[in-house]
Amino acid sequence: MSPSRPHQTVHTRVVAAPPEVVYELVADVRRWPVIFEPTVHVRHLERTSGAERFELWAQVNGQVNTWASRRDLDPAGLRVAFRQERSHAPLTSMGGDWTFRPVGGGRTEVVLTHRFTVDGGEEQLAWMNQALDTNSARELAALARVAELGHPVDDLVFSFTDRVVLPGVSAADVYAFVRRSDLWPQRLPHVGRVSLSEPQPDVQDMEMDTVTAEGRSHTTRSIRLCLPGQIVYKQVVPPGMLLGHAGSWEFADGPGGAEVHARHSVAVDPEAVDAVLGAGSTPADARRHLRDVLGRNSRATLEHAGRYAREQPAPHTGAGVSR
Structure with a gap:
């Protein structure tokens, strides 16, 4: 696998909650520090009804990293697309999306996709893959935990x-x-x-x-x-x-x-x-x-x-x- 070309990871989880409920938890980034374990802090830079820019601080492989991201929100299509405007080394670019698909019985399949490039060799690529595997699994588990509590989120x-x-x-x-x-x-x-x-x-x-x-x-x-x-x-x-x-x-x-x-x-x-x-x-x-x-x-x-x-x-x- 060449670290110089674009790479992609896909993580999925089925959540026992309706798609609209799970979508809203991801769409409201202000809630992330109390829902997602890696997220420490979020500061909005710009926000409209369908798009937003923010700076985010999160724990990545034991360190706190920060980056700026833009997101496009599509509640009708149950999709949130994201792209980092300023990435943290060894990343040179990062983007992806969340999608939410009903699978019956009031359940939702959540798919979290990352597309990225890194600066460096196989060691830097392995570090990034480990960070994405760890944080994505933790985020999906936390998302399910809150969505499945059986109470209105608010x-x-x-x-x-x-x-x-x-x-x-x-x-x-x-x-x-x-x-x-x-x-x-x-x-x-x-x-x-x-x-x-x-x-x-x-x-x-x-x-x-x-x-x-x-x-x-x-x-x-x-x-x-x-x-x-x-x-x-x-x-x-x-x-x-x-x-x-x-x-x-x-x-x-x-x-x-x-x-x-x-x-x-x-x-x-x-x-x-x-x-x-x-x-x-x-x-x-x-x-x-x-x-x-x-x-x-x-x-x-x-x-x-x-x-x-x-x-x-x-x-x-x-x-x-x-x-």
Whole structure:
């Protein structure tokens, strides 16, 4: 097989859900970080009713890569075509499509096709094939898992945002507090332990033990991207009751002080709701619980960040001080 010519891979899975349901999960790329395990973050660059451009960060063979893609959406034809506008080495081009075909009994055959070229020899081609085999299988499995839950998707996959204004501090101060999560056990009462590493520049791997208001402790592991004015995260080990959890902190200076928007996106596992909230609990109960607990933790983190920044001594500006 020559690595210089175009190559193609095809991955398929039959999903026990109607084609329209499965199509919508793929078509709404904003949901991907809480549905697809490899996807860390998506940022739209342009969007219309039938097409979109976005930047995507995803784990590929153990590393976080980023690229820009364009997609054409065809709900009538049950097809999503994609093409990378800016690929990550060793790729020189990448495109393909998702198609959704009814196969009877309320089931759908999902076909994910990739067409690509690589720069390099057989080693680079083998690396790319391995990445596509691994990520495609994981994405199709995750797609089936959510589509087959037996509840309306909007009841289980949702987002919410809190806006917090912190008087007397700068956005840079709050950003620094959130970025240095290795210091959270000394700074935040609801955090018991944090293990933080930075395997790539501005990419963090964070494991954290959190204590709930009821005294329960749970461990999460997240991949975090420290972007200009924004820190985004994707929990690769989410807490109980969640199939996926991702979010972001967005920092800006406003007239009243630092303004921070803390956003959470979640995918609820309805089969785990009873175990966490008690027998007879519903997805609606889970929604209220998550809105309260996750929002409260984010607001508490930001209030502590503001208090910490205000308590720091003002920087010395006397002559002779190296800046």
